[in-house]
Amino acid sequence: MTILYLFMFLSLWTLGLTFLAFNFRRNFWIALTMLSGGMSSCAFSIHLTILPRLQPLGWLTPDVETILYQASVFMMTVYLYLFPAITSLGALWMGGVESRRARHLLASALLLPAVLNLLRHLEREPWNVFAFEEQRLLVGFYLAAAVFFFFLAYWRDGSMYSLSNKKRVAWLFSAAVVWAYVTDFLGMKRLELRMWDFRLESNNLWQLNVIMIFSLVGAILYQLIRNGFLGIKLRIERERRSYSLRAITMGVSILNHSIKNEIQKIDYLTEKAAGQLENGEAERSKESLRQIGGVTSHLLSMVESIREKSDEIVLREAAVDVREMLEGALGPMRPQLAGRGTRLESSVEDGELRGDRMHLLETVSNLLQNDADAAKGKEGTISVRAFSTRKRFIVEVRDDGAGIDPEHAPRIMEPFYTTKRNASNHGLGLSYCAQVAQKHGGAIVFPPVEPGSGTIVQLQLPASRFRARPPLAAAEQARHASSPSAASEG
Incomplete structure (x- = not known):
């Protein structure tokens, strides 16, 4: 039985380190919750499992024994005095509070009492004696705050994790938090760690923690495999392409996907320019040819920026004019959509983004191309909006097509997954877009819509990357940037 501790x-620490390795910034506090939550069982393991097995082997020198003993006391100290506060911070940083500044202030306010309480313990009490009864009120406050923030993050529509992901996190971690409070902080009264035994006054419910921890770990692993969890997804399935082939060919395939889209635009623009020349519309033909030049210039930038046989995306950040960047994506699409009779509507909040213009342009172009494929032909409308909120800058593309089939929804962001049944589609568009968004600190988000009401997809970036242009400056720039293609939009 003691080997289970x-x-x-080990299972909690493995999960915590895994979350840190896959997404350090987003999962830092949740991973720290798992690491600090495992310290209690590690402290007991040293006394109940590790030492009894090492002593007969003669491996324990006095120095090693002292180090192990002090480590057990240190870990129990972290668990009792810091774990509850860390848990509340992990829940807070799930995204329930919109303002980043407010999260920092709340985090400081939550962490301060725990640190002061720890310092009081170290100053006034033996460091190896832990009075659980005296901590119940403060611990109860922290764990109640954690449950509140978990469900607040679930109820809010944020971009850090998907809503279904937050729901699973909220229920799993809230259940674990309540269990830990009942078995440890209510069940235990006083603990004294000695060398090499301990004296514990409790109702012995803590021995059932093995059920909770293994259930939690099992549930997380199940979600990792089936649905993804905290931004990490492990999928075990039979596929025609091996994983190694995917890794080797990702960069080349992304480039191939981009070339396909750009050649399609060039075809439309070339056909349009030829028709304009036949009709004697020389100026309009020149405008189409200039658009072709923009497409080829963008394509050359893509070739240069994507490393051969690599999926690494390297950002070259600079100030990006939002209106100009979106026009670079919308302009080449207008002839294609006009030929189908699809209306294109746009609304742009003027300003500058800090980011990689080429990758942002390619991302918006991919989102537009997907919606163009999904729109209802001559009856269809594609709407593009660029706007800012307190927390994000958002480029939103909406179509009125059939929407996303629930069967495909969980996998649409995966590389090489596509629902388009032709050889020219490789299922890399949304995967690439997600990588670009992530590199910029953002995400690709699909807000919920009624079934059959089309699709909304958003490129969400941190608000700190956007600087709005004053209205007078925006109006002046719009006058200078006016062109026949822009004037004819609608």
């Missing part, structure tokens, strides 16, 4: 903290 060893697996308890």
Whole structure:
């Protein structure tokens, strides 16, 4: 039985380190919750499992014994005095509070009492004696705050994780938090760690923690495999392409996908220019040819920026004019959509973005191309909006097509997954867009819509990357940037 305590903290620590390795910034506090939550079982493992097995082997020198003993006391100290506060911070940073500044202020306010309480313990009490009864009120406050923030993050529509992901996190971690409070902080009264035994006054419910921890770890692993969890997804399935082939060919395939889209635009623009020349519309033909030049220039930039046989995206950040960047994506699409009779509507909040213009342009172009494929032909409308909120800058593309089939929704962001049944589609558009958004600190988000009401897809970037242009300056620039193609939009 005692060997299970060893697996308890090892499984929690493995998950915590995994979350840190895959997405350090977003998962930092949640991972720290798992690492600090496993310290109690590690402390007990040292006394109940590790030492009894090492002592007969003669491996324990006095120095090693001292180090192990002090480590067990340190870990129990972290668990009792810091774990509850860390748990509340992990829930807070799930995204329930919109303002980043407010999160920082709340985090400081939550962490301060825990640090002061720890300092009081170290100053006034033996460091190896832990009075759980005296901590119940403060611990109860922290864990109640954690449950509140978990569900607040679930109820809010944020971009850090999907809503379904937040729902799973909220229920799983809230159940674990309540269990830990009942078995440890209510069940235990006083603990004294000695060398090499301990004296514990409790109702012994803490021994059932093995059920909770293994259930939590099992549920997280199940979600990792089936649905994804905290931005990480492990999928075990039979596929025609091996994983190694995917890794080797990703960069080349992304480039191939971009070339296909750009050649399609060139075809439309060339056909349009030829028709304009036949009709004696020389100026309009020149405008179409200039658009072709813009498409080829963008394509050359893509070739230069994507490393051969690599999926690494390297940003070259600079100030990006939002209106100009979106016009670079919308302009080449207008002839294609006009030929189908599809209306194109746009609304742009003028300003500058800090980012990689080429990759942002390619991302918006991909989102537009997907919606063009989904729109209802001559009856269809594609709407493009660029706007800012307190927390984000958003480029939103909406179509009135059939929407996303629920069967395909969980996998549409995966590389090489596509619902388009032709050889020229490789299923890399949305995967590439997601990588670009992530590199910029943002995400690709699909807000919920009624079934059959089309699709909304958003490129969401941190608000800190956007600087709005004053209205007078925006009006002046719009006058200078006016062109026949822009004037004819609608």
